[in-house]
Amino acid sequence: MQESTFNELADLALRNSGQHFAPTKSYLMDARLSNISRRESFATLDDLVQCLKARPNPRFEQEVAAALTSKKTSFFAERETIEQIVTHALPQRLKLSKSGILRIWCAGTSTGQEAWSLAMRIREDVGSPLASAQIEIIGSDLSTDCVETAKRGVYGHFDVQKGLSIHRLMTNFNRHDNGEWEIKDDLRETVFFRRQNLLNPASDLGGFDVILCSNIISSLAKPAKRQVLETLSKQMLPDAYLFFGPDESIEGLSSSIKPSRDMRGAFIRTSSDSATAAA
């Protein structure tokens, strides 16, 4: 890949998703754009970039930007955070809820495993107060392809064997004859997916009791980190909880949110102008 191609693609990623690429990560661009490149019959990424420059196409540019994001995920990848949400954050929110409705946003959920994992874990709490709550989970991602995969809820042999116990697999999936496994219908009733660029306002999603945004912030350039934190914090209902990946830091990036004193690993809003579009 020519240096100018790397620079063009890095700029494109920054503009469209806020993602920061160091020059040492050019191999990630090669890997993540290989499918698009093959589909469009480009011999090299240099050709792809030349085409984008010669015939600007915002839709294709967005698709390239989405393809450049990490798709790495697995079921129960953030196991401790899911436990914290189900055993502490949601019961706490339920105590304060007048409607009995709790809304969760998995922001940047890639192909949906995180949102489905949360739904599975919540459903296991049969005897807890959560069993009587009406819980809605929204999963969002920048990539239309990822959102479509998440909506289909059909996963391959290798996907369902990483992070899922055999009991969870048998309880929550039906097996197809071709060896793929599909999420059962009853689990689908509470989980919804849509495309969302976290750099843009998400006010039409409404307010949330819990937001989970793992392994997104750490991949972004600093101004984009601030913008995404703004987007997320605006959708937090009063006293709602926001969780990031376990190794992610937001120190010095936002004056709108701060670590929760009561909830390990969670963040809360500092100001009172949180989302009012309560469910």
Added chain:
Amino acid sequence: MKHCLIVDDSRVVRTVAGRIIQDLSFTVSEAAHGAEALELCRKDMPDAILLDWNMPVMNGLDFLRALRREDNGKDPVVVFCTNENDSEHISEAIRAGANEYIMKPFDAEIVESKFSEVGLV
């Protein structure tokens, strides 16, 4: 160090799985069928058993049922590892006392994930 017995009639599978499981800090022993595995368990009950289904002499399911009737036979964590990947076989294995189930083909990440699910790593 924990001990895992790998029961599979394929020497290739035993070798590949053995390397993966050794990397998870287990000592590994091998048996080519259920009857041989049962003999080994009677002498030295392992902490974990990676178990194929279709084998000569004694298949994995018969071995598991026999194992669970042995003194201390409920102790080992048994992880099936088989080409029998349909729901009926999985349910039958769980009813017989399997703790986890790996569908072949597998890789190191799957073995580690499944061993983690049952507290082995």
